[in-house]
Amino acid sequence: MRNSWKQRDPMRVELGECQVKVAVIGCGTMGRTHAAEWKRMPGIRLAGVCDAQEGAVRSLAGRLETEAYEDFDRMIGEADPDIVDICLPTHLHKEFIFKAARTGRHVICEKPIALSADEAEEAAAECKKQGVRLFIGHVVRFFPSYADIRRKAAEGTIGTPAVLHAKRMGANPGLAKPWYANSDKSGGVILDLMIHDIDFAQSLFGRAVSVYAMNRREGNTDYALATLRFGGGEIAHLEAYWGFPGPFTTGVELAGTGGVLRFNSENAVSLRVFKAKETASGSGVAAAVPVPKSPSTYNPYYLELAHFADCVRTGREPEVTVEDACSALRTSLAVIESARTGRPVKLKDINAREGENRHVYR
Template sequence: MKVAVIGCGTMGTVHARDLYKLPGIELTGVCDLDLKTAQSLAEGTAAQAFASFEEMMAEVEADVIHVCLPTYLHKEYVLKAADLGKHVICEKPIALNLADAEEMIAHCESRGVRLFVGHVVRFFPEYADLHTKIEAGVIGEPGIAHFKRIGSHPGMAKAWYNDEEKSGGILMDLMVHDIDFARWSFGEVKEVYAMSHRSQGKEYALVTLRFVNGTIANLEAHWGYPGAFTTSTEISGSAGILRSNSRDSGSLQLVRSTISRSALAGVQVPGSPSYHDPYYYELEHFLASIRNNNQSVVTARDAYHAIEIALAAKESARSGRPVQIASKGGVPV
């Protein structure tokens, strides 16, 4: 199967390198407005480099287009790829509003191509294990969950993150990971309450989700933390508690307030103690879903509902009031 990548920033680089490693996959092209960036990535992946999507598609063969562009460009290039009859993998969040997300899903369906959205947390072994244990009833009926996700501000590396009209801000770009995981684990959300604060170089959000099944989840996200990217999860149920913390492997920790040069070079990407990184397993799964015509563990409709909840959180933070979710049982109403 042949794949081409558009966007050679942090995520485009991670995904292109993983595609290059995947058996049975040929990375045919990488594209970025900065041709030197594309050429640098091409040198290590045996792909051809381009500065134009149209030029790339005229020169190389591809069964799948992987869109790793900034969020505000997702819709445009997903539609272009679908018009060419190509399956599409798109980075999360799917879009910045529900109308665009719906159009992207419908357009891909009308062109007979698959659309996958990179909610990669489902492919982190520790999160997959948490989900499996919840589904198996190890902790009984889930009651209260706490999620935390903190890291440096990506706007220090990529200016477009600072523009909420382009990135969606911390709720749409960072917390959407835990929103998707919580919905995957606990079902549909019926009410959202949120608080947020934004200042120079820092952004913080605290969101409470009330699920149809009675579970309550508190989600915390922070951009501007001076240390390593960190996540933690605690889920309590009627028969026990599950805990996971990405810092558990460490003992003594020193966090400095100064920002290193490496932090300015690119956006922080969370790691995982597995043989391959989770992005590799995500891509392997998506491409196998295309090859075998199987349903993916995360669908484009899941991605739609993740931003539906994130947008409700943004509205709640703005108004100071709880917001009811408009969809029931995963079907928009």
């Protein structure tokens, strides 16, 4: 059967002068989250949602007052979106990036970009070939507390940043969605959860040059620890945990030559600065400087998606580039390899190109 859509020029309309049409494929947790944010965003029309599960797609479409589709080609032909937002299981990312790009649509895809470095590079190359933009949803960059840490590091608040500690833990999603429990489809806790903090660490220090990790899986527990080293001597210690019995929890601490920046989601204060303070005796005394909570009008997913839409309209480079997403994937795969072998893994020269191991916070 012939497809109902025709390939088009992705810039056939002046996106800066009209409403941008977005279609979301995948009506699971992330699809519902993205669709709800698109629905309330000025200048955006949620043209449709798509999922193979009729109940899920009709429920979401009804709640958000948009069209429901169970077939991707039909959605493209009838909804005619400018942007396709892919919120599918990881093992389907490459397939649908190709599908969307080949119809001339710009693509937003949840992280990770793919399951392998080859798949990621092929997806990026296909979008470039078709003349469409590709954006990968590493949303932690848009969480206000994490953005505050990057900004204060860049301002020199704690001197020269040197050591990062980050943790991310929650219930095992494989209990609700079996594909998460299948490493061939999700990549496990490292590729699905720790990759958030891998990307954040690399946004601070540049590309990692080596990793050393462990990963324990037993029953409903998938737990990983990793140490990343960077070209300037910086170190990141990362922890990721599926099977945590408490609420979803994140924390990050960035230590520098002049102080510490710290955030923990369990605390009421978004970000605390513990800065070294010289006293009359010359001894250093840690002083807590509370930073007001960030406004909650727009959540990080809204900020991320609005940023991507603006990049489509204006042609500007995104906060998270395709190269960033590919590098986060390569580093995550190196972490998996280190945990498998019990040995440190040096990343290949592709992660050590000139300019990629700069101190990003400067």
